[in-house]
Amino acid sequence: MQRIRNIGVLTSGGDAPGMNAAIRAVVRTAISQGIKVKGILRGYRGLIEDDVKEMDSYSVCDIINRGGTILGTARSSRFMTDEGRRDAYEIYKKNNLEALVIIGGDGSYRGALEFQKLGAKVICIPGSIDLDIASTEYTIGFDTATNTVIDAIDKIRDTSTSHERCSIIEVMGRNAGHIALWSGISTGAEEIIIPEKKVENFMDSVATRMMIAKKKGKKHYIIINAEGVGNSIELAKFIEEKTNIETRATILGYVQRGGSPSCRDRMFASIMGAKAVETIEEGRFNRVMALQNGHFVDIDLEEAVHMQKGIEEDYFRISKELIR
Numbered sequence: 216m217q218r219i220r221n222i223g224v225l226t227s228g229g230d231a232p233g234m235n236a237a238i239r240a241v242v243r244t245a246i247s248q249g250i251k252v253k254g255i256l257r258g259y260r261g262l263i264e265d266d267v268k269e270m271d272s273y274s275v276c277d278i279i280n281r282g283g284t285i286l287g288t289a290r291s292s293r294f295m296t297d298e299g300r301r302d303a304y305e306i307y308k309k310n311n312l313e314a315l316v317i318i319g320g321d322g323s324y325r326g327a328l329e330f331q332k333l334g335a336k337v338i339c340i341p342g343s344i345d346l347d348i349a350s351t352e353y354t355i356g357f358d359t360a361t362n363t364v365i366d367a368i369d370k371i372r373d374t375s376t377s378h379e380r381c382s383i384i385e386v387m388g389r390n391a392g393h394i395a396l397w398s399g400i401s402t403g404a405e406e407i408i409i410p411e412k413k414v415e416n417f418m419d420s421v422a423t424r425m426m427i428a429k430k431k432g433k434k435h436y437i438i439i440n441a442e443g444v445g446n447s448i449e450l451a452k453f454i455e456e457k458t459n460i461e462t463r464a465t466i467l468g469y470v471q472r473g474g475s476p477s478c479r480d481r482m483f484a485s486i487m488g489a490k491a492v493e494t495i496e497e498g499r500f501n502r503v504m505a506l507q508n509g510h511f512v513d514i515d516l517e518e519a520v521h522m523q524k525g526i527e528e529d530y531f532r533i534s535k536e537l538i539r
């Protein structure tokens with residue numbers, strides 16, 4: 216087996232707290248094994264544009280506690296084309312890269328799958344606040360993001376209670392409801408609306424349930440609405456008109472993507488970063504790092520890309536049972 220001497224690392228797609236911990240682990244593990252590392256700036260776009268820098272042990276000092284990604288990130292439309300990927304592959308070869316570690320979400324995984332068909336060797340690490348990558352129970356950033364969300368909801372609850380209002384909080388997650396479900400259960404929300412379980416006329420059913428609760432003496436309501444369902448402002452207007460309960464909508468937005476990573480995100484991102492390099496050293500390529508049944512494993516990239524992920528049915532059922 217030929218020893219790998221040069222690898223690259225990049226972050227791609229939406230940034231996520233903990234990506235820096237993963238970069239740090241990739242760089243330090245590789246260097247300790249005598250492997251040189253190049254950092255590619257701004258994801259696949261930087262690869263196409265040859266925006267590459269040498270990384271040493273010191274280049275990743277003081278970053279484990281920082282949100283965002285020191286390498287920068289982007290969503291590259293050029294990399295989605297055959298021509299863009301061919302250009303990127305030329306740069307990959309020009310930099311003598313023998314493998315590339317890609318930290319990103321499912322879009323980045325799909326890009327990696329196409330890229331390896333040209334001859335590149337890739338290893339993916341799941342980085343996304345959305346927890347929407349099918350192959351893994353953990354994605355870098357989800358823990359920090361959900362903690363940011365519950366902190367915000369707890370604060371909104373204070374004012375909602377004081378004013379006897381209904382508060383609708385819209386959270387991120389793209390087409391997935393994991394952030395909404397986890398933060399909804401963790402803050403005791405009265406309603407959790409997620410794309411996976413969206414029913415027709417859901418606004419009507421929410422208003423009806425609220426009126427029943429109002430009759431029983433309930434004075435304030437927290438509704439978590441996933442961005443994949445959207446229309447929080449419209450929902451607030453509808454509820455206020457229908458129930459006569461003052462209603463406000465808060466769209467949490469990009470605050471969910473920032474901040475110092477939690478212990479879990481620092482820890483798991485570090486382990487996955489280190490294991491990604493170990494996988495390369497063992498001569499296994501085109502793999503994705505994953506947490507499955509509580510264990511860190513690596514699985515085939517193509518298999519991972521074709522997996523489907525739904526919502527945890529048990530969590531959804533229990534979320535309903537916990538509402539008074």
Ligand code: F6P
Binds near residue numbers: 320344387390442
């Ligand atoms: O995938 C992470 C995420 O924050 C999603 O929750 C959200 O839908 C999306 O990225 C926003 O993307 P952008 O940064 O391109 O606006």
